[in-house]
Amino acid sequence: MRSVVTGVGGYLPERVVTNDDLAKIVETSDEWIRERTGIHERRKAADDQPVSDLAVAAARIALEAAGRTPADVDCIVVATTTGDLTFPATATIVQRKLGCPVGVAFDVQAVCSGFVYALSVADGFVARGRSKCCLVIGAEAMTRLMDWTDRGTCVLFGDGAGAVVLEPGEGTGATADRGLLGFALRADGTKQDLLFVDGGVSTNGQVGHLRMQGNQVFRHAVVNISEAIHAAAADAGIPVESVDWFIPHQANQRILEGVAKRVGIDERKVISTVARHANTSAASIPLALYEGVKDGRVKPGDLLLLEAMGGGLTWGACVIRL
Structure with missing residues (x-):
């Protein structure tokens, strides 16, 4: 059984925040941001728009594409680090807003790696027959964690949501099967100080701001993600170069290019949305996947390679045949 x-x-x-907009509030410039990150603009959620609203909007589009309705959904896994409330889980709020029946609903918190982690968790429900229709959502309002005086971080992030519907499908156990074919998940808590938020319920009772040692994160990202990519490809039984599309976490254009080069993926196979979306954390991979499907590049039967790295440090990769 495969999770398809x-x-x-x-x-x-709706709100677009350009690099020129940011230059009005922090010492930076459009040229400085583009040169270092590849980012041109990002989106910012409205003040009265919680992350569950973003998740619901993405979920409705995914359900329609799958030919399903909220009544069919029996499992919701939301990857987010910017949930509506400390509790309950944002997934339960999404369940209520969509009008889904009683079922399984919970959040996964692995920051930018969250969507890859969430896919692996959801695979345990779908492929084992415990879910017939599972929503896996990556949704973030990262702009609410920004220190708007820190030009090294506030220019990097944006808000958004992406979602997929997972359903069980019969496979043969071969790499030609549709569905989730291979995973590699990693974490190293000793690297926490490289990327973290300096606030929390049980430490100082504050939301806090995102803090990052950019150069160190870049170095770890290229090396560690490359290892996970090879491990996920081996788990799926495919050579890395055989993938049709590489859909990475949209952290920084230089990281995208560095990883693709290191693992030997043709740059023409890389789907990049970082210029228009910036880093939307757990939402970035499903958003990039949605862009590829919407514009016709990504087609049924294509072999996809996903990867991400986030605070923790956490990282991972996944192979999917659409």
Whole structure:
């Protein structure tokens, strides 16, 4: 039994924040940001728009693409680090807003790696017959964690959500099967000080701001992600170069290019949305997947390689045949 992606959706808030907009509030410039990150603009959620609203909008599009309705959903896994409330889980709020029946609903918190982690968790429900229709959502309002005086971080992030519908499908155990084919998940808590938020319920009772040692994160990202990519490909039984599309976490254009080069993936196979979306953390992979499906590049039967790295440090990769 395989967990098959039957629908993909995405949502971006209406408000566009350009590099020139940021140059008005922090010492930076459009040229400085583009040169170092490849980012041109990002989206910012409205003040009255919680992350569950972004998740719901993306989920509705994914369900429609799958030919399903909220009544069919029996499992919701939301990857987010910017949930509506400390509790309950944002997934339960999404369940209520969509009008889904009683079922399984919970959040996964692995920051930017969250969507890859969430796919692996959801695979345990779907492939084992415990879910017939599972929503896996990556949704973030990262702009709410920004220190707007820190030009090294506030220019990097944006808000948005992406979602997929997972349903069980019969396979043969071969790499030609549709569905989730291989995973590699990693974490190293000793690297926490490289990327973290300096606030929390049980430490100082504050939301806090994102803090990052950019150069160190870049170095670890290229090396560690490359290892996970090879491990996920081996788990799926495919050579890395055989993938049709590489859909990475949209952290920084230089990281995307560095990883693709290191693992030997043709740059023409890389789907990059970082210029328009910036880093939307757990939402970035499903948003990029949605863009690829929407514009016709990514087609049923294509072999996809996903990867991400986030605070923790956490990282991982996944192979999917759409």
